[in-house]
Amino acid sequence: MEKVPGSLGTSASFSLRLGQTVFSSASLLFMSLGVEFYSYTAFCYLVTVMGLVIPWSFTLALVDGYCVIVGCTLRQRGILLIVSMGDWVLSFLSLAAACSTASVIDLLVVFQGSYCPSKFCSRYQLSASMAFICWFLVAASSLFNLWLLPSL
Amino acid sequence: MEKVPGSLGTSASFSLRLGQTVFSSASLLFMSLGVEFYSYTAFCYLVTVMGLVIPWSFTLALVDGYCVIVGCTLRQRGILLIVSMGDWVLSFLSLAAACSTASVIDLLVVFQGSYCPSKFCSRYQLSASMAFICWFLVAASSLFNLWLLPSL
Numbered sequence: 426m427e428k429v430p431g432s433l434g435t436s437a438s439f440s441l442r443l444g445q446t447v448f449s450s451a452s453l454l455f456m457s458l459g460v461e462f463y464s465y466t467a468f469c470y471l472v473t474v475m476g477l478v479i480p481w482s483f484t485l486a487l488v489d490g491y492c493v494i495v496g497c498t499l500r501q502r503g504i505l506l507i508v509s510m511g512d513w514v515l516s517f518l519s520l521a522a523a524c525s526t527a528s529v530i531d532l533l534v535v536f537q538g539s540y541c542p543s544k545f546c547s548r549y550q551l552s553a554s555m556a557f558i559c560w561f562l563v564a565a566s567s568l569f570n571l572w573l574l575p576s577l
Numbered sequence: 578m579e580k581v582p583g584s585l586g587t588s589a590s591f592s593l594r595l596g597q598t599v600f601s602s603a604s605l606l607f608m609s610l611g612v613e614f615y616s617y618t619a620f621c622y623l624v625t626v627m628g629l630v631i632p633w634s635f636t637l638a639l640v641d642g643y644c645v646i647v648g649c650t651l652r653q654r655g656i657l658l659i660v661s662m663g664d665w666v667l668s669f670l671s672l673a674a675a676c677s678t679a680s681v682i683d684l685l686v687v688f689q690g691s692y693c694p695s696k697f698c699s700r701y702q703l704s705a706s707m708a709f710i711c712w713f714l715v716a717a718s719s720l721f722n723l724w725l726l727p728s729l
Contacts, residue, residue, distance in 0.1 A: 465684065466680065466683050466684075466687075467680040467683070467684075517672060517716075520669060520672055520673060520676070521672060521673075522676075524672070524674075524680075525676045525677065525679070525680035526680075527677070528618065528619040528676075528677035528678075528680050528681050529681065529684055531618050531619070532618075532619075532681055532684055535618075564669075571723060572723075572726075572727055573727075574724075575724055575725075575727045575728055576727055576728075
């Protein structure tokens with residue numbers, strides 16, 4: 426059985442998970458610190474989803490780090506199925522959150538200049554960008570694990 | 578090589594493609610007929626994406642129908658890779674469009690009652706729902722084809 430780079434237990438996967446943790450934390454912090462995010466459904470949804478991605482990615486980063494150091498291989502079909510499905514669901518959720526946030530920001534900027542002071546708006550935009558990067562990394566993890574799955 | 582139900586050239590795939598064509602057309606029509614959709618970026622984006630999904634799904638529905646009637650099997654790795662990647666990209670695009678539209682509608686309903694008469698708003702909402710169903714079907718097609726791919 427060949428080793429797919431980026432699948433569970435490899436150093437590439439560890440980097441992906443670290444990236445996910447960093448970018449989802451950044452997105453959460455930009456959105457929630459000092460900004461009235463709870464006025465908008467889409468922003469609350471982004472905060473909720475990022476709050477799900479952070480523990481998931483952090484746990485899997487720990488597992489990957491352990492496997493890289495000890496040298497174990499995680500090739501059980503059940504584990505890989507759960508991880509792959511979790512990544513799959515989270516990638517859709519984070520894309521949905523990022524898109525909702527981006528479209529709401531766009532509407533706020535165009536239609537309601539007074540509702541969106543430039544300081545807040547740039548923070549919202551940064552948060553949405555981080556969420557997009559986070560989605561991309563989660564989708565990559567999902568794809569790598571899904572690729573390995575049928576060969577087990 | 579086992580036959581994965583829902584992969585290219587099966588009757589399940591034909592049903593999925595028909596569903597995608599119907600729901601994406603419905604979403605496009607609800608959004609574009611008699612409504613000023615071009616005022617909002619998210620709505621224009623939805624119309625663009627649905628305009629991409631319709632020809633893609635319709636063409637593949639024709640291919641699937643032909644294969645079901647004639648009894649051919651499409652198991653070339655290249656073709657399956659292209660179809661699978663196309664579905665993958667379109668599923669992300671249609672999810673993004675559906676979420677953007679839904680969040681903009683939500684904002685319009687809550688904050689700007691006068692901008693969104695109930696007749697228009699219900700049509701926007703119907704369009705977004707159709708787009709979500711369309712996303713679900715495209716993602717299912719993508720998953721089935723991707724599942725078959727590594728075994729070729």
